[in-house]
Amino acid sequence: MHMADALISPFVGGAGWAASLGLVGYSARKIKIAADDASVPLMGVGAAFVFAAQMLNFAIPGTGSSGHLGGGLMLAALLGPHAAFLAMASILTVQALLFADGGLLALGCNVVNLGFFPCFIAYPLLFRPIAGSSPNRARLSAASMIAAIVGLQLGALAVVLETKLSGVTALPFGAFALLMQPIHLAIGAVEGLATAAVLLFVWQARPGILHAGDTGAFSKKLVAALLVAALVVSASAGWIASSRPDGLEWAIAKVTGEADLVAQAPDAGSSLAGVVGAALTLLLAGLVGLALRRRLAAKG
Amino acid sequence: MASLDTGALELGALDAISRLDSPMQRLDPRAKLLATTAFLVTVVSWGRYEIVGLLPLAAFPLFLCAAGRVPLGFVARKLLIAAPFVLVLGAFNPIFDTAPREIAAGIAIPGGWISYLSIVLRFALTVAAAIALVAVTGMNPVCSAAERLGAPRIFVAQLALLYRYLFVLAAQTQRMQRAAALRAPGRRRPSIALFGSLVGHLLLRTLDRAQRIHLAMRCRGFQGQMPLLRPMRFGLADAAFVACWVAFVAAVRFFDLPALLGRLALGSWG
Numbered sequence: 001m002h003m004a005d006a007l008i009s010p011f012v013g014g015a016g017w018a019a020s021l022g023l024v025g026y027s028a029r030k031i032k033i034a035a036d037d038a039s040v041p042l043m044g045v046g047a048a049f050v051f052a053a054q055m056l057n058f059a060i061p062g063t064g065s066s067g068h069l070g071g072g073l074m075l076a077a078l079l080g081p082h083a084a085f086l087a088m089a090s091i092l093t094v095q096a097l098l099f100a101d102g103g104l105l106a107l108g109c110n111v112v113n114l115g116f117f118p119c120f121i122a123y124p125l126l127f128r129p130i131a132g133s134s135p136n137r138a139r140l141s142a143a144s145m146i147a148a149i150v151g152l153q154l155g156a157l158a159v160v161l162e163t164k165l166s167g168v169t170a171l172p173f174g175a176f177a178l179l180m181q182p183i184h185l186a187i188g189a190v191e192g193l194a195t196a197a198v199l200l201f202v203w204q205a206r207p208g209i210l211h212a213g214d215t216g217a218f219s220k221k222l223v224a225a226l227l228v229a230a231l232v233v234s235a236s237a238g239w240i241a242s243s244r245p246d247g248l249e250w251a252i253a254k255v256t257g258e259a260d261l262v263a264q265a266p267d268a269g270s271s272l273a274g275v276v277g278a279a280l281t282l283l284l285a286g287l288v289g290l291a292l293r294r295r296l297a298a299k300g
Numbered sequence: 301m302a303s304l305d306t307g308a309l310e311l312g313a314l315d316a317i318s319r320l321d322s323p324m325q326r327l328d329p330r331a332k333l334l335a336t337t338a339f340l341v342t343v344v345s346w347g348r349y350e351i352v353g354l355l356p357l358a359a360f361p362l363f364l365c366a367a368g369r370v371p372l373g374f375v376a377r378k379l380l381i382a383a384p385f386v387l388v389l390g391a392f393n394p395i396f397d398t399a400p401r402e403i404a405a406g407i408a409i410p411g412g413w414i415s416y417l418s419i420v421l422r423f424a425l426t427v428a429a430a431i432a433l434v435a436v437t438g439m440n441p442v443c444s445a446a447e448r449l450g451a452p453r454i455f456v457a458q459l460a461l462l463y464r465y466l467f468v469l470a471a472q473t474q475r476m477q478r479a480a481a482l483r484a485p486g487r488r489r490p491s492i493a494l495f496g497s498l499v500g501h502l503l504l505r506t507l508d509r510a511q512r513i514h515l516a517m518r519c520r521g522f523q524g525q526m527p528l529l530r531p532m533r534f535g536l537a538d539a540a541f542v543a544c545w546v547a548f549v550a551a552v553r554f555f556d557l558p559a560l561l562g563r564l565a566l567g568s569w570g
Contacts, residue, residue: 004386005426006419010345028452040454041517044461045469045510049503051462052469056477056502058495059488066489069499078503090459094466097434097442098314100382100427105340168348168419169389170397170412197496202503209507 001152001159001184002095002110005103009166016108016162023116024089027082039083046079047087051094053198060190067190072118073148074195077127077210078202081119088115109162113155122151135210140203141196148192149185156184312467314431317370318438323537324368329437329445331538335360335545336433342549343425348415349401352559354425356552360545361428368436378431379424390419439463444532461513468509473502 005013031039050071057066071091075084089111095101102110130143160177163169169176202209318325324332339360346353365372397412434442440460447456476498480490490498551557 002385004389004423005340005344006386006423007389008344010341013341013344024455025452028454031454040457041461041514042507042510044458045465045506045513047458047462048465048469049506051466052473052506053499053502055470055473056490056495056499058490058492061492086455086458087462090455090462093459094439094462097430097439100378100431103340103426104336104430105344105426163389168415168422170348170393170415171389172396175392175396193492194495194499197492198499198503201496201500205500205504 001113001156001180001187002092002102003106003113003159003162005105007163007166007168008106008109009168010105012162012166013105013108016106016110016112018108020089020108020111020115023085023111023120027085030082031086039079043079043083043087044090046075046083047091050075050087050091058194058197060193067194069194069198070114070118070148070152070187070191072114073122073127073144073151073191074198076119076123077131077144077195077199081123084123085115085119088119109158113158113162117154117158118147118151121154122147126150135203137200140199144196144199145189145192148195149188152184152188152191153181156180313374314435315438317368317374317435318441320369322367322369322436324364324436327436327541328532328534328538329441330448330532330534331541332364332433332437333442333445333449334542336429338542338546338549339429340426342553343422343429345553346418346422349411349418351414351418351421353552353556354418354421356557357425357549359548361425361432364429364432364436368432370432370435374435375428375431379427382427383423386419386423390416390423393419441532448532465509465513469502469506472505476502 003016008016050069053069053071055068057068060067072084072088075087078084079087092102092107092110092114096103096107096110127143127147130146131139135143157177157180160173160180163171163176164173199210339357343354343357361375364370365375393416394410394412397415398410400408401411401414402408403414437445440463443456443460443463446459447453480494480498484490484494
């Protein structure tokens with residue numbers, strides 16, 4: 001469920017970046033205060049572990065299909081919410097840069113959708129209270145299942161909201177939500193199953209390993225403030241998005257004094273010129289590329 | 301995500317390209333990061349029905365690939381792997397947006413098809429630019445550039461570690477997978493219980509490894525920062541690179557370059 005650059009507007013991408021930069025800064029500060037630099041290799045290698053673990057598939061009981069680990073909740077249970085959030089942010093960065101999952105502009109949104117919700121909402125508000133301070137099999141399984149499902153539902157909802165606010169796709173909000181939420185109910189259940197299986201094993205093999213530090217990522221006051229801020233932002237963003245179809249376009253129009261830069265219905269002459277020009281542009285770009293390649297090859 | 305075993309080989313290819321020596325690889329990573337950001341913002345800033353305006357922007361990834369000796373087939377393969385999500389989501393546009401739009405005199409097609417094509421084009425442009433950026437820069441210099449531009453040091457250090465150990469843990473996972481498969485012939489995938497124990501063991505080994513890595517890093521004087529082989533220096537060439545590309549994408553955004561070029565070619569200037 002990675003958001004892609006192709007589907008977002010600069011406004012939504014920028015908001016996602018602002019939110020995730022703030023959270024990365026906040027988490028980095030928290031970790032610096034809380035622990036020595038031993039946490040750096042642990043986070044880095046832990047993040048690499050999530051990548052590796054995603055290669056392992058398991059058979060989903062009762063169906064013919066297979067599932068794998070997502071990782072956000074699992075990392076939170078092992079490293080605590082702040083370190084887990086940084087690890088998730090770095091995983092998503094690597095996915096955006098090397099696997100072309102999502103994109104650089106959508107990275108902020110993805111960090112919020114797949115990092116913030118499991119680490120800062122599902123883990124402290126659901127996983128820890130349900131697992132309790134002395135977990136047992138049933139509690140660990142229930143905590144993993146519920147927290148994974150809720151975390152993914154929130155993430156999926158955020159994808160729908162971001163897509164809607166960006167206005168690049170024509171999908172109506174209701175239809176998109178009806179598509180995304182049930183799919184992610186299933187994905188969340190698989191994620192919960194996988195997380196529970198691994199955590200149960202670790203809890204039996206090395207009980208002390210599960211994160212036993214601070215109970216919650218944020219104080220209740222901060223959570224309340226964040227929720228209010230999110231509501232205000234989404235409400236105002238919705239208003240802006242509905243009254244100004246595209247933030248940047250609107251800004252450009254203001255700057256240049258033109259009402260609309262995009263020609264709505266081109267007349268015959270200019271549209272033919274547009275097609276010819278487009279073809280020429282591509283040809284030119286290709287030729288420049290070819291020439292550069294030749295020159296470099298000649299140089300060796 | 302594509303399975304990492306094929307992915308890991310491709311990552312090796314990315315690394316190899318970034319170690320080549322060409323003017324593109326020698327540029328300061330910050331310059332490339334800034335130019336790419338300007339490019340990406342320009343691509344996504346167009347309205348949802350834009351196609352022609354986006355085309356000249358293909359010059360940026362093409363230039364990076366050509367000047368940095370990145371094989372275009374390599375970029376195309378990466379594009380194909382990443383394509384499904386965008387292709388599926390965009391495919392709803394022709395269904396929901398059927399109002400006809402005129403593309404040329406007398407020719408109108410449903411708006412949804414135009415915006416679908418636009419989404420696919422944006423996808424190709426943004427993803428190709430990101431891949432080209434990493435290919436001509438290398439993962440670690442991109443990380444250091446992010447740090448120089450203000451990303452928290454602890455985040456950048458662990459991003460670099462993630463990248464370093466990705467290969468190691470992927471190889472270890474493959475060995476575990478093979479061992480499990482050899483001991484359970486005829487079964488395609490492990491059960492959930494076996495999965496828990498496999499991944500759990502991988503995790504325990506990972507934690508031990510992290511401890512050893514930390515000790516080794518401390519022995520070598522690690523103080524929270526990764527050293528760079530190529531020192532970063534933002535020179536005249538870097539400034540010129542950023543300035544040229546920002547000017548180019550701004551020109552593409554504010555003037556209809558393809559139409560101007562087309563009119564010039566057809567001789568109907570003015």
